[in-house]
Amino acid sequence: MSSSVPESGSVPESGSVPASGSVPESSSVPASGSVPESGSVPESGSVPASDRERLLSATHHDPHSVLGAHPVGTGVAFRAWRPYAEKVTVTTPEGLRTDLRDDGDGFFSALLPSEAAWSAPASPASSPYTLEITYGDTVQRVADAYSLLPSVGDLDLHLIGEGRHEQLWTALGARPMEHQGIQGTRFTVWAPNARGVRVVGGFNYWDGAAHSMRSLGSTGIWELFVPDIGEGELYKYEITRPDGSKTQRADPLATRTETPPANSSVVHVSRHVWHDDEWLRARNDRPAHEAPFSVYEIHLPSWRPGLSYRQLAEQLPRYVADLGFTHVELMPVAEHPFGGSWGYQVTGFYAPTARLGTPDDFKFLVDALHQAGIGVLMDWVPAHFPRDDWALAEFDGRTLYEHEDPLRAAHPDWGTLEFDYGRKEVRNFLVANALYWCEEFHIDGLRVDAVASMLYLDYSREDGQWTPNQHGGRENLDAVSFLQEMNATLYRRVPGVVTIAEESTAWDGVTRATHHIGPGGFGGLGFGLKWNMGWMHDSLDYLAHEPVHRKYHHHEMTFSMVYAYSENYVLPISHDEVVHGKRSLVSKMPGDWWQQRANHRAYLGFMWAHPGKQLLFMGQEFAQGAEWSEASGPDWWLLDPAYGAEADHRGVRDLTRDLNAAYRGTPALWERDTDPAGFSWIAGDAVEDNVFAFLRHAADGSPLLAVSNFSPVVRHEYRLGVPGDVPAWHEVLNTDGVRYGGGGVGNPEPVKPDDVGAHGRPASIGLTLPPLATVWLRP
Template sequence: MFTEQDIYLYKQGRHFRLYKHLGAQVVMHGGVRGTYFGVWAPNAEQVSVIGDFNYWDNTTHQLNVRGDGSGIWEGFVPEAMPGHKYKYHIRSRFQGYSVDKGDPFGFYWETAPSTASIIWQMDYQWGDEEWMQNRREKNRQDKPLSIYEMHLGSWMRDPDNPERLLSYRELADRLPGYLVDMGFTHVEFMPVAEHPFYGSWGYQILGFFAPTSRYGTPQDFMYLIDVLHQHGIGVILDWVPSHFPTDEVGLGFFDGTHLYEHMDSRKGFHPEWKSYIFNYGRNEVVSFLISNALFWLDYYHIDGLRLDAVASMLYLDYAREDGDWEPNEFGGNENLDAISFLKHLNSEVYRSYPDVQTFAEESTSWPMVSRPTYVGGLGFGYKWNMGWMNDTLSYMSREPVFRKYHHNQMTFSIWYAFTENFVLPLSHDEVVHLKGSLVTKMPGDDWQKLANLRLLLGYMYAHPGKKLLFMGAEMAQWTEWNHDKSLDWHLLQYDRHRQVQDWLREVNNLYRNRPQLYELDFEPGGFSWIDCTDSDNSVLSFIRRDKEKKPLIMAANFTPVPRHDYILGVPGPGPYREILNSDDARFGGSHLVNPDVYHAQEIQAHGYSHRLSLTLPPLGILFMEQS
């Protein structure tokens, strides 16, 4: 299955379609149908494939090591057919170590706690041709990007049996219509690759090339993506190249040596997550990881990859005390191998698929994360703006009477808003581990909490940057996220929760239909303050512009005190009209709205030639456009 050229590229760390060669490939060989097995185990003394087809006997089907020094063991087993379970029995050359391992390239795995790989074929008849032909337009950075982040096992469960997870196909019947109705452009799945521990949310991956069998087969997952695409929804996959679990059946200590992980525990073991860290300096590991990224784009039509925990990859001292890490060759704390890998990864993804995007969850001030590699950047399409998230949630959690003393928390983000291609994330990480849900972070009584939440969501959509919201926030769920149960869909029987959902739907629709809110997200010319200094009233007002320079005006009042006859400078005479207000009664507000068409007075204010006199609602945000 491997040519000399394949082996050369593999050893050089430049083979990015390994899943077409290694693992279990169902083929015709000498006129006989069976399965070719290939596995990398350079320090093994003996490798055999065991499974249903040989009663798990490790003496029956021994593989042969190639004579080219690649460390690849291979063999053809005519008895092995699709649906059969299998593992590799590996006997190491060192210390008499022997172990049964799952297939690093297995396309399908047993459902946990079982751990065998399953021979599988990846044929599927796609129906998303229209989406695939046009997705470059959908994924461009000057287009709207509103992402619904979700965990497949806890978004919704069987109403008649809350313990039962919905399958990929059952989700396909429910999810696409919901996303379309709510106005989202994309969905981001928390990791779906096979993981032994459900409570890891998918971040401790066992089978990097297999969607978890908890919800169905690979084709069932393809069907879910297919239906989402047919509804015009892009799919982003949370991808984890930063670490992997220590389960014996997994990648760790694969052939009796540290093959995939770094041998030095200061580089190869994560002290917080108790997991192994990939050895990014090993060419075969680089080929494995980049092949995995391209696999999801090739076989599953994924539209974007969100890389988890990028900071943990970039820094040698991440989560480590002094003395527990070793500086690089220049004396710094940067992981040079990981940096090279990330640049290489992004270059290959965009070379093969220029119509997709990559996203970095990077929580530090590392420069040029979302800048091209040819100018020294890491090459990502987007970076999560963790600074905006932390500052905004810190501010919004304060009692309004104290917010004026922390006004700069809400204005600071604009100072750096155009240094990266930012996504504004209100993600799952903010609603777990006793942090509370978004609405319970808000101060005040229930009415104020809900008003604050509508204000927060409206402000996120008004601020420069693409948008990401974790499931449950759109209905003001009181309980924080619990992966062992469904979202609290029953809350939608109550007006105040349904009204928050209505608000987000309206904001999403406004966002998608007003290019001022997305076209110039990453250019300073798309944003200007009206007034960022009114800390006494805790009011922020600003203008967003599109490529035609047409203005859209936003004003946010972060106190429960209405501001009557509030003056806003505006760039021209008008007329102006309010197009959305979070205090509208239909969203559960007090209905302090501005129903009239306003002709601005030709009196200078805030550096602009004209001004408006408006009512700013309590704990509310309004959007106005120049007619």
């Protein structure tokens, strides 16, 4: 780098300047094509042979030290490399025009006396000049990229080297900017194993010879500022691997991409103006585990197939707000080449998928949801990435983002590659990516996919396919450290954010603070919430049995309360449960169509009352009968009145709306989700009856009584013990309501307690329990 700027005093004082265009005798140039011996300093100013060879083979680590303007003896050498050009002319800031001599292979040069080149005692690098390049009938006038100082600051490079650049996207990638008074785009990429890197794109007809990048010290960062290009340009990096072969790669830090299957990166400038200040201020008022938190999970491309981000912004907030969900969870929106992966095999970690619009269009959607009072969660996939040869795999010719051990790198389930969490630059890439979505796109929370596959070295591996950690254990200590760093950094920088782990094992302390050491000797992972996969599997297994057999599986519905307060839980009925032959939620239920819908409604009532937050995948809110298909999305026609089945599907949707309304208005259902004092069984052992009854308590002690009858018979005067200080109980929700498609059996009048003890309580009430239904009662 230092060779781009002459030492102080190396440029003589201002002297006489020859007439414009004249070249002094000292600047005579050898015949076209002649090249000085390697290592010699050519008096003509042409590129030395060794540098010329490295530039031609795309293996030069510092082209700025050769190309551009440099002091040579008592003169200044101008050198340009412009393949296919017929003529190159230099114009200095003072207006002196000098034609450069054609040295062959696209190289042009001239040697001018210092006083002829610059009339003021300043370094060439501080006074950009213009190149006039002639291609046939076309003349291009640009500032010389090789006359400029590095456009990445020392602090950026230091933080990158430390693996602690929390806004990495501001230092790497393509960034339109003004540099040394010139408008253009700065390109920076991490490729420490590369022998050379060039920028290729539409602006240079995908030939990077004129745009070779320089390596900035030991950081592994390559940089080039390209004048006069900006927003909308397509580009990639052409990397010369250690073995001399070349590969073109999309930018790992690209903030915009082409629409798949095209895979170029796109120079992007955000122009979105946010209007969600009120939302951002309020979201930190109450932590997620103590707030109402009811989530509608969505696959954006198939929710209403064909809609763009901006069209979704017109319809989605209205629909979700009408149903009363507090949040949406978007399946991964980061760019991915294969739509059938649903976004879970990411290649563009910093770019929303271009299938639905631009990054600003996605911001518009998030903004619209916030203005409608709806939080936005996003699935985030730091566990693995695909092997596409234009993306991250062996990015610079060697393992870089993936682990160097093939057994550690290959993900056994999905044919993808696992990140090397022990490499500081990779951790930085991922931690900054989590921050990027929350800071730049105002995302309110990240649901982290496949955490279990990250935590265990032997995940889906047989003996001999994995190596223990340094303590002889199966824990992936690098992944543990990464998750702790990610969570701690995100919660520190982004007020009100929440992280949610999809973690399917009994790992201790997933939602424990990172500085609290657990029994296993590890600090907590630091997540805010965790998906309760055990509850999901157990409860769905129970519901799949005919009612006559459910008594043999009764414990599957009560077991979740044994560990309910070990973590901060979300109860998920996600996309994973309604695809690949698992059937939709209503289709899992036994019996005829009436019984299936009744079971479906009763289950939703049980789920919304159970400790933990709720998540429901699209289509299940109206009991869609078919499995989800990413090609067609939910069967919205089932809600059309012309279909003639309002009670079938519209009734279930009405129940979902009423569940959310009652839930949000009842602090007992969410205020103490993580406090054992917020729950007490009344009847957890009514095995023969298929009945479950429990109380939920708010912080002020006010209760809600939830009773589920998972048998197909009406139970009259079913006696349940209740607190003795409540004068009467009023039914506030009944999933057997006629408007939901049920039979209308229930308790229309307030139910007064009797002075008859039951279930260890001083008073009791006699309820009418509808068949296959859940009822909620409040004082």
